[in-house]
Amino acid sequence: xxEADRLWxxxxxxxxxxxxxxxxxxxxxxxxxxxxxQLREVFTGRIQELEIALTAFRGRERRRVLVYGWYxxxxxxxIIELLGILRRKAKDTLATYISLxxxxxxxxxxxxxxxxxxxxxxxWAQHVLQQxxxxxxxxxxxxxxxxxxxxxxxxxxxxxxxxxxxxxxSFEDLLERVFEKYKRVIIAIDDLDKQSxxxxxxxxxSAQGLLKGEASFILTSxxxxxxxxxxxxxxxxxxxxxxxxxxxxxxxxxxLVNYLNSARPKHARRxxxxxxxVAPFTPETxxxxxxxxxxxxxxxxxxxxxxxxxAVLQRADRITSEVLRQGLAYADSQLRSQHLTPEDHYVLELxxxxxxxxxxxxxxxxxxxxxxxxxxxxxxxxEKLVQLDLLRRxxxxxxxxxxxxxxxxNEKPPGKTT
Amino acid sequence: MGTKQKQTSxxxxxxxxxxxxxxQATDGDLLALARDEQVDAEVRKQAAVMLGDLGxxxxxxxxxxxxxxxxxxxxxxxxxxIEALGRVGxxxxxxxxxxxxxxxxxxxxxxxxxxxxLAQLGQVTKAEAARLSQTMDERExxxxxxxHSGRHLVQQGRWLDxxxxxxxxxxxxRQGDDLDAxxxxxxxxxxxxxxxxxxxxxRIRYRDALRLYERTANQRGxxxxxxxxxxxxVQTGMLDSAVRELxxxxxxxxxxxxxxRIGDTxxxxxxANRIRERQPA
Numbered sequence: 001x002x003e004a005d006r007l008w009x010x011x012x013x014x015x016x017x018x019x020x021x022x023x024x025x026x027x028x029x030x031x032x033x034x035x036x037x038q039l040r041e042v043f044t045g046r047i048q049e050l051e052i053a054l055t056a057f058r059g060r061e062r063r064r065v066l067v068y069g070w071y072x073x074x075x076x077x078x079i080i081e082l083l084g085i086l087r088r089k090a091k092d093t094l095a096t097y098i099s100l101x102x103x104x105x106x107x108x109x110x111x112x113x114x115x116x117x118x119x120x121x122x123x124w125a126q127h128v129l130q131q132x133x134x135x136x137x138x139x140x141x142x143x144x145x146x147x148x149x150x151x152x153x154x155x156x157x158x159x160x161x162x163x164x165x166x167x168x169x170s171f172e173d174l175l176e177r178v179f180e181k182y183k184r185v186i187i188a189i190d191d192l193d194k195q196s197x198x199x200x201x202x203x204x205x206s207a208q209g210l211l212k213g214e215a216s217f218i219l220t221s222x223x224x225x226x227x228x229x230x231x232x233x234x235x236x237x238x239x240x241x242x243x244x245x246x247x248x249x250x251x252x253x254x255x256l257v258n259y260l261n262s263a264r265p266k267h268a269r270r271x272x273x274x275x276x277x278v279a280p281f282t283p284e285t286x287x288x289x290x291x292x293x294x295x296x297x298x299x300x301x302x303x304x305x306x307x308x309x310x311a312v313l314q315r316a317d318r319i320t321s322e323v324l325r326q327g328l329a330y331a332d333s334q335l336r337s338q339h340l341t342p343e344d345h346y347v348l349e350l351x352x353x354x355x356x357x358x359x360x361x362x363x364x365x366x367x368x369x370x371x372x373x374x375x376x377x378x379x380x381x382x383e384k385l386v387q388l389d390l391l392r393r394x395x396x397x398x399x400x401x402x403x404x405x406x407x408x409x410n411e412k413p414p415g416k417t418t
Numbered sequence: 419m420g421t422k423q424k425q426t427s428x429x430x431x432x433x434x435x436x437x438x439x440x441x442q443a444t445d446g447d448l449l450a451l452a453r454d455e456q457v458d459a460e461v462r463k464q465a466a467v468m469l470g471d472l473g474x475x476x477x478x479x480x481x482x483x484x485x486x487x488x489x490x491x492x493x494x495x496x497x498x499x500i501e502a503l504g505r506v507g508x509x510x511x512x513x514x515x516x517x518x519x520x521x522x523x524x525x526x527x528x529x530x531x532x533x534x535x536l537a538q539l540g541q542v543t544k545a546e547a548a549r550l551s552q553t554m555d556e557r558e559x560x561x562x563x564x565x566h567s568g569r570h571l572v573q574q575g576r577w578l579d580x581x582x583x584x585x586x587x588x589x590x591x592r593q594g595d596d597l598d599a600x601x602x603x604x605x606x607x608x609x610x611x612x613x614x615x616x617x618x619x620x621r622i623r624y625r626d627a628l629r630l631y632e633r634t635a636n637q638r639g640x641x642x643x644x645x646x647x648x649x650x651x652v653q654t655g656m657l658d659s660a661v662r663e664l665x666x667x668x669x670x671x672x673x674x675x676x677x678x679r680i681g682d683t684x685x686x687x688x689x690a691n692r693i694r695e696r697q698p699a
Contacts, residue, residue, distance in 0.1 A: 201614060202578070359622045364629045373592070374604065374626040398656045400618060 014312050018280035023312070024263035025305035027298065029077035036084050041262040043081045045251035046074070049242050053082050053218075056240045057093070057186060062216040064237055068223050069244030070393060071386060072298025075220040078244060079188045082218070092183040094118055099190045105199075107189065107207035108167035111215070114187050115174050125174055128164065168210055175214055188218040204237065211237050223395070246295030253290050255300060256281070280311060285324040292328065294406050302389055303407060306331035332409040338388050346370050347381045351391055351402055357382075358394075358401035375400075445472060452481045459491040463499050470506040479508040486516050497531045504535030514541060514570040518563040529559075541566050561590035565603050572610045581610050601630035601639055605646075612646065617654050621647065641670035645683050652690045657697070660690040 001009075015021060029039060049067075056063045067075050076099075083095040098114035100107075113134060119125035164170040178185050192200055204211070211217055223243065247255065250272075257277045261268045269277040278286035289307065293300035307319060307327030316323045340348070350366060351357045357366070359375040367373055382402045385391040390408065394401040404410075443451070451457060452465035463485055470478030485491055485499040500520060503513055517539075520532035536542045546562070568583030584607045591600040608623025624643045631639030648663035664687040671679045 201616070359625045364633055367629075373597075373600065373630065376604075376622050376626055379622070398621070398651065398654065398659055400622060 010315070011312060014315055017317065019267060019276075020260060020263040020280075021265060022263050023305055023308045024259045025301040025308070027301055027305075029074065029080060036080070038262065039077060039080055040084060042255065042258045043077055044255040044258050045247050046078055046081075046244065049078065049244060050082060050085070052240065052242055054085065057086060057090070057184070057216065062184075062214060063186075063239055064211055064216065065218045065240045065242065066221060066238040067218060067242050067244060068221045070223060070296075070395070072296050072389075073244045073246065074297040075244055076190055077297065079190060079218050079220065083186070083188055086186060090184070093186060094178055094182040094184070095186040095188070097188045097190065100192055100195065102194060104195065105203070106167060107203050108171050108210050109164060110189060111187050111207075111210060111217075112164060112167050112171040112174060114189070115171065115178065115185070115215075119174070119178065122174075122177060124177065128170060128174065132164065168207075171210060172213070179214070185215040186218065187215055188220075190220050192219050193221045208237065222393075247297070248295060249287070249290055252293060252295050252300060253278075253286060255297065256286055256290060256304065259301075259304065279318075280308075280316070281319045281324075285319045285321060288321070288324055292406060299389070299405075299407060302335075303328070303331055306334055329409060331407055335388070335390055335405075335407055338390070340388075343370070344381055344385060347378055348385055348390055351382075351385075352404055352408075356394060356401055356403040358396060358399040360399040360401075443468075445469065445474060448472075449474075449477060452477075459485060459488075459495045460498075463495055463502065466499070467502045467505075470502065475506050475508045478506050479503060479510070479513055482506065483512060483516050486520065493525050493528065497525075497528055500528065500531035500535050504531075504538030507539065509539050509541070509570075509573075511570065511574060513539070514567065517541075518567045518570075521559055521563050536566060541570065557590055557594075561587045561594075561599070561603075564590070565606065569606055572606070572613065577610055577614050581607065584610065597630045597634050598636055598639065601627040601634075601636070604630070605639070605643060609646065612650060617650055621650055624650070637670050637674060638676075641667045641674070641676075641679070644670070645679070645686070648683075648690070649686050652686060652693070657690050657694045661687065661694070664690060 015023075024042075053065055053067075056065055067079055069075050080097065083097055086093050086095040094115075096114040096118040098110050098117075100110055104110055109132075112128065113132065116122075116125040116128045117134075175185060195203070219238070254272050257270060257272050260278060260281075261270055269279075271277055275283050281289065289303060290300065293303055307324060307330075310327035310330040311319050311323050314323065314326070319327065347370060350370065354361075354366075362375050362378075364373065367375065367378070370378060372378060379400065382391060382400075386393055386402070386405075389405050391402045392405045394403050448465045448469050452462045452469060454462070463482065466478050466481035466485070469481070482499045482503050486496050486503070488496070500517065503517065514536075517532045517536050520528050521536075523529055523532070533542065533546075537546070542562075564583045564587035568580045568587060571577075571580030571583065574580075584603055587603045588600075588607065591603050594600070604623050605627035608620045608627060611623060612620035624647050628640060628643035628647070631643060644663045645667035648660045648667060651657070651660035651663060664683055668680055668683045668687065671683060
């Protein structure tokens, strides 16, 4: 047996001693259809919010629902869970999801793609996908039959790639075909807020007809900035707005139980009062981890992943308070050692040094130390540091304020641990 | 030399006779004269100016623009046509585009006239006009023309086109040391985002401009930023912050003796106070 094989077996041994088969935490919600069961296992809470959304979709009226909340709060998981329920329970409903790519220029094209992907048996829908250079669920071909005096010749050609010339009209055509089979169509368009606000405004303006048409839509957004304002107020596009806030401590704890049990195919222990439900954590360290995550699913996932990885490397029997403390320090060092440019480091140090930074409180001297003269020039770096979980956007009214992420330790971190 | 003096004398005589003619001419006569390409450019310009004086600004501006754009016309006539455009006072896209384009002209006289006309049309301040007309720095001219054209497009509601030009101007300004000019363009970008309904972007830009104006102690700039921040705060329901900003803006405008802006600021301030009074304690 090679050294690597031995290592693998040792890791297996540690995990099996904990009663789990893998480290179950993921940074982002699973969105692929094949991962739906995985999400169902771990999705926790949001009962009231789900009730509002499901009630909205029980009516005959088509709906436009906005789901909004801060980065990592679980917007994607929420809408995937919602669509999953609708798919299982409302057989007369076609529910589809698409994450809007950064290069998107119009909503109609992506609504069209979302719809076409769901219509696997519809030749025209698959033809549309093929035309756009996207993988059709079934490969469409153009068949041509020529009848000659002596024989009949059939040839097949791959359809050339070209984007739809009139995406809104193509969408409406496809929608008509869907309504031949379904009573209701719900299209979830995620990550609208990852576009630049001016582009979102243009996209929404030009998609007003689409959004106010026959299909229902679910859109996601941050609480700050343009997107929510124009969705709810300016353009009047939304009839139901659902805010996702941090989970309470009990729900966070249950989410941790669910995550750990998703990696425990045998002997699942789902009762939160059972101390073994959170193994290899103890109830105390599990609670401490949840508290540190502040009810933000993304933070729970990232910290949980780092702490478990650290415990595996230490071959720990249980995650005691000391192992947790070391695991959190390991998380801190791992997060800080992500690829950062010198500019990123300067900005991070500025925020950590001052406790928080905003467009209101930053001084020109601070900016000049960063070799810029505008806060606007620092914003992309701040947003990048939020994406890397080094900073977080604070819910400050009237300012874009950023503070350290709770994943970082307050004190100066120890040296690299690996 | 002698020939030139003769030409000038002939022209003066012609202008005198045209003056005589225009005193009795009808609008139709003037229009026909200004449009007649066989007629001397100076006379056509004169007729166009008269039309402007008679309140027919659209025709006057259009005829003057034709002269400005016609490179076969004597540069003195084109300069005079530019100055006349400023006096006619009609602000539209083609006029501003032509004037901004004239800021690039190789003739200093054309550039000076264009800067003056832009100032007369309220597109630049007199100080900026003086600076624009004297500058020979290509980058400065590019930054200024992108700024003014961008501003003009924004005024016309072509926000994204205007924003593109303003960002172009900003990219140049960032490389220079003129903090007031940098703040001006940032302020305009903020205002454009404000018009577009992007409160956060607008606020960030106003605050960026404010910091720069504070560094140069530009009171007018500080007041403008505070007034806009106050306006924005009213729109986003942050009334305490709105009142604070607006009071400060009003104070500065009072010190500057700018009665028009004091009035504008008071209007928003009284709106903020009225909304605040209606809110439950």
